Amino acid sequence: MKVKITIFGKESKVLELPKQRIKIEELLRELGYLPVEVVVVKNGEIVPEDEEVVDGDELIIYPIILL
Amino acid sequence: MMLKCKKCNNKSIAFLKYANLRLCKEHFIEFFIKRVKRTIKRYKMVNSNEVVVVAVSGGKDSNSLLHVMSLLRDELNFKLRALIIDLGIDPISEESIKIVKNLCKKLKVELDIFNLKEEFNFTISDIAKNKRLLRKRSICSYCGMVKRYVLNYYALRNKIDKVATGHNLDDIAQAIVSEFFVGNYEQLARIYPISPAKNGLVAKIKPLAETPEKDVMIYALANNIPFVRESCPYARGAKSIEIKHLLNEFEDKFPGYKISLVRNFFKKLRPILVNYYKLEEYKLMKCEICGMPSSTNVCSFCKLRKYLGLI
Numbered sequence: 001m002k003v004k005i006t007i008f009g010k011e012s013k014v015l016e017l018p019k020q021r022i023k024i025e026e027l028l029r030e031l032g033y034l035p036v037e038v039v040v041v042k043n044g045e046i047v048p049e050d051e052e053v054v055d056g057d058e059l060i061i062y063p064i065i066l067l
Numbered sequence: 068m069m070l071k072c073k074k075c076n077n078k079s080i081a082f083l084k085y086a087n088l089r090l091c092k093e094h095f096i097e098f099f100i101k102r103v104k105r106t107i108k109r110y111k112m113v114n115s116n117e118v119v120v121v122a123v124s125g126g127k128d129s130n131s132l133l134h135v136m137s138l139l140r141d142e143l144n145f146k147l148r149a150l151i152i153d154l155g156i157d158p159i160s161e162e163s164i165k166i167v168k169n170l171c172k173k174l175k176v177e178l179d180i181f182n183l184k185e186e187f188n189f190t191i192s193d194i195a196k197n198k199r200l201l202r203k204r205s206i207c208s209y210c211g212m213v214k215r216y217v218l219n220y221y222a223l224r225n226k227i228d229k230v231a232t233g234h235n236l237d238d239i240a241q242a243i244v245s246e247f248f249v250g251n252y253e254q255l256a257r258i259y260p261i262s263p264a265k266n267g268l269v270a271k272i273k274p275l276a277e278t279p280e281k282d283v284m285i286y287a288l289a290n291n292i293p294f295v296r297e298s299c300p301y302a303r304g305a306k307s308i309e310i311k312h313l314l315n316e317f318e319d320k321f322p323g324y325k326i327s328l329v330r331n332f333f334k335k336l337r338p339i340l341v342n343y344y345k346l347e348e349y350k351l352m353k354c355e356i357c358g359m360p361s362s363t364n365v366c367s368f369c370k371l372r373k374y375l376g377l378i
Contacts, residue, residue, distance in 0.1 A: 009296035036084075036318050039284045046288055048070055048082035048089065062288065064127075064237075064280045065311055066298040 001055035005031075008062045025049040028061070038063050081285050084322035092289050099286045103135050103274050104143070110260045112272040113145045117228035119272075120148045120179075122218055123170075125163025127287040127294040128233030130170055132275055134292050136231065137174040148227070152217050153182040154210065155190025159297050166293045181221055183213070189375050195301055200374055206301045209371065216368040219359065222269035234273040237280035240325045241311045243332050256340035259333065266351035267360040279325065280311075 001020060006012040017027075024042070025035045028049065035049040041060040042051065053059065070079045072091035079089040090098055107113055121136055123129040133149055140147045151167045153160050164180060171178040184190050194200055194209050218230050239258060246255035260276035262268070275283060287294055302308065317324045341347065353359070354366035356378065361367075372378045 034312075034315050034319050036281060036315050036322075037312070039281060039288060041288065046080040046092070046285060048079055050082060051070060062284055064284045065308055065315075066303070 001053075003027075003053055003055075004058040006058075006060045008060060021052045021054050023049070024051055024053055024059070027053060027059075031061075033061065033063070037065060080289065081282075083282070085279070085318075085326055086323075095285060096289055099278070099282060100135055100138060102278055104139060106260065106277045107139070107143065107272075107274050110272070110276075112231075112261055112274060113143055113229060115144045116146070118146045118148065118226065119229045119231055120150050120222065120225075120227045121176075121231045122214075122233075123149050123151050123167050124233070125151065125159070125166045125295045126233070127292070128235055128238075128275060128280070128283050130167070130233075130292050130294050131283050131287045131290075132231060132233045133170065133176060134174065134290060135286070136274065137176055145229075147176055149176050149178045150218070150221060151178065151180055152214060153180055153184070154213070155184050155192050156299060156301065157192060159295055159299060162297070163295050166295060170293060179221070179225070181217055183217065186217075187372065188377055189372070191301070193375065194371070197375070200371075205305070207305050207307065210299075210301070212367050213371070216359065216366070218271075219267075219269050223267075227269060228264075229270050229272050231272045231274055233275055233283075235275040235278050235280045235283050236325055236329055237311055237314070239273070239276055239329050240314050241307055243328065244314065245307065245310055252340055253344045253346075256337060256344050256346055259337065266349075267353070268351070276329075277326070 001017050003015050003017060004012060005015055024040050024047065028035050028038060039062045040047055040049065041062070042053065043058055070082070070089060071077065072079045072094050073089050074094045075091060077091035080092045081095050082089045113119060119136065121129060121133045123133055136147055149167065149171050151164055153164060168178060191206070191210050191213065195206050200209070222230050242258050243255065246252070246258065260273045262271045264270040314325055351360040351362055352364065354361040354369055355364050356369040357366060359366055359368070369378065
């Protein structure tokens, strides 16, 4: 599946994942983020990290601290 | 499967692991405001008819604080103003002021802009360029000191009762751990959600002291509160941010760890330290140059101005 990811204030990229669905929490960890350090907006809505991502979803990741 | 709000069964926007609580947008906002109100009341932060100024930076924390304080001002009966210090940091200062101006207009809050260059003839960027100064302390340390001085200077000049800052639970947890690790226990004892007006210092309050930083971000996004996209260019790699990250690694493994740390510190350890260092009796001198409160003959702000060749 393909997921568009934007880091707030930074670049956007389209990720191709070898899965049909994935929990946001799992995706965040794969991207190197701690779920407790970000807020995720999926398709325009704030979502909890145990929500799933499917093909075509667009995510904006808002890091709460900038390392 | 839709993940439902614990209170109304609507779609949830947040799962607060530390409280095992799943909330929709409406109930998250209600929960957030209630907690800030509880903090204000618990620490007796605001009295009737007082003038409270929120020190805003344009970031998510202080902008969200201004938003929630604007919702509470009638119920708690205080007068609300906002202050932004133009620190002269390119390019974020300009953007911050623009965002804060729009927010204040929307919230109907009177805004003052304190221009550091116009008032004291230097900017934070001037300090950042001065290698000799940076050998003495970090740029973030200078910036913090300058902001504390200006807030006090402004508040005394404008008869402000309370200065509210956007420090959240994560900031406080980080400060506790940082001071503890370096053995600065007298400074550790001073960490508290309120510091009363004393020794020529204006009273300061931290209404977000019991609110985790992540919740502040959710609140800002849920209310469409604008905030600056960029972080301070000088703060990158700061030790305080690294410590916050380490605390978040603990929080990730043990949800509720930060709240527990801060709560237990205030309740159990701090009273012992306050008593040991006799903080209640602590007196400050007056700076020989500017007359503002100082722990030494000349305050750090005037020392800085001397180094910069301004006095």
